[in-house]
Amino acid sequence: MRRWAAAVARSWVAMEDFEAFLDGGGLVEADDDMPDPYRQAVFAFIEMHANSELMGGLTERDWIPKTPGLRHKMAVLAKTQDEIGHGHLLYMVAADLGVKTRTEMLEDLFGGRSRFHNVFHYRAVTWGDQVAIAFLVDAAALISQQAVFKDCSYGPYKRILRRIIAEEGFHMRLGEDRMMRIAEGTARQRRMFQESLDRWFWPALQLFGPDSKPDDPLLRWHIKSERNEVLRDRWVQKFVPMLQGYGFSVPAPDLRWDDETRRWDLGPIDWAPLQRTLAQGGPDSARRIGEAADNWQRTAWVRAALSKGGARSDSSTVADNSRVSANGGASASGGNGGG
Amino acid sequence: MDVYEVFVKKDGRDEFRHVGALEAATDELALVLAREGYVRRAEGDRLWVVRRDHVIVADDGFVAPNADKPHRHHDGAAVAARRRAAREAPE
Ligand SMILES: [Fe+2]
Numbered sequence A: 001m002r003r004w005a006a007a008v009a010r011s012w013v014a015m016e017d018f019e020a021f022l023d024g025g026g027l028v029e030a031d032d033d034m035p036d037p038y039r040q041a042v043f044a045f046i047e048m049h050a051n052s053e054l055m056g057g058l059t060e061r062d063w064i065p066k067t068p069g070l071r072h073k074m075a076v077l078a079k080t081q082d083e084i085g086h087g088h089l090l091y092m093v094a095a096d097l098g099v100k101t102r103t104e105m106l107e108d109l110f111g112g113r114s115r116f117h118n119v120f121h122y123r124a125v126t127w128g129d130q131v132a133i134a135f136l137v138d139a140a141a142l143i144s145q146q147a148v149f150k151d152c153s154y155g156p157y158k159r160i161l162r163r164i165i166a167e168e169g170f171h172m173r174l175g176e177d178r179m180m181r182i183a184e185g186t187a188r189q190r191r192m193f194q195e196s197l198d199r200w201f202w203p204a205l206q207l208f209g210p211d212s213k214p215d216d217p218l219l220r221w222h223i224k225s226e227r228n229e230v231l232r233d234r235w236v237q238k239f240v241p242m243l244q245g246y247g248f249s250v251p252a253p254d255l256r257w258d259d260e261t262r263r264w265d266l267g268p269i270d271w272a273p274l275q276r277t278l279a280q281g282g283p284d285s286a287r288r289i290g291e292a293a294d295n296w297q298r299t300a301w302v303r304a305a306l307s308k309g310g311a312r313s314d315s316s317t318v319a320d321n322s323r324v325s326a327n328g329g330a331s332a333s334g335g336n337g338g339g
Numbered sequence B: 001m002d003v004y005e006v007f008v009k010k011d012g013r014d015e016f017r018h019v020g021a022l023e024a025a026t027d028e029l030a031l032v033l034a035r036e037g038y039v040r041r042a043e044g045d046r047l048w049v050v051r052r053d054h055v056i057v058a059d060d061g062f063v064a065p066n067a068d069k070p071h072r073h074h075d076g077a078a079v080a081a082r083r084r085a086a087r088e089a090p091e
């Protein structure tokens, strides 16, 4: 008899045995034994996903006051809450792998030492950008997450992805709804969205990354189920005709319809912008990371209120916000970095 | 901070299902965070949180002997063979 995580449930003599287990559809759980390279690879993948949700949620938040109309404002609020919620779920799953604590992951993110998706290294300039992100970027995220969910060998990640994917679906539909309204709007609105599309089409496409290497361990270990280029092409075949159908043009000079394969061909892709974002050298990287770090400081009082000293020990209603924050303020100097 | 495992159920349907985990300072805050993190769209009406360190886990091999108790199953092979023989016998 033991308590959770006190021992390992399974052990592997050789990597080949472990890989045969994965090939047979085996699921790995947090308290299972697993080869260290697998643990590190799964962790790095989930950490980057978690960071991306948090960075995306923060940008989304910036647009809440500027969102036109109460109905859309409420939808953007809900989307922001979803993205931050995804971050919470994923940081928990990542922390359970025992590589870094949540605090360490956040410190690395705010210190510019860890990665997040390329798209959040660019600045959203207009409302049209925000719509382009909700439509193109959330769709790209959805396509790649669906491919991970389909055959993911790490059980806790697979289960949490089911919920995240359902919510990304809401975001993509919200994005298309907003794009439709712009497409049906004035010439000036359509011009605004075309400019946004010119800015965001390529970053959104590059979210899938360059072609997968032939020996990509993420594919071998059933973390990803499809190659990057396959997922990217799925996005291109879906979104090129859709954008054109709404009366916008796709900003790819070499774009052509191949009559033989009956597919859209984008032509060569310049990967240099993606490489720059991976080194935190994107056009908006420094501001975004600085803003996320400042936000972490500004919200210290919330974490203090939610910590042991801040939370009330009596059992009266927890909805009494005034008391929760009053107590939190008193103990804020204690500084709970862990959140 | 303690880690809590979260379980959700639709009232009148299904069973409680494990949906994930979270970190909270108290039992009450665990429920609040579970509501905000796991049932934002009322995916379930009933909610349990259980402190992870309260979960009792069986040791490796504790259940294993029960995988080798064929007498607890019955495959009905002898009866099936007799039926098949009866079906295939000439009239
Ligand atoms: Fe998300």
Ligand SMILES: [Fe+2]
Binding pocket: A083, A138, A167, A168, A171
């Ligand atoms: Fe999203």
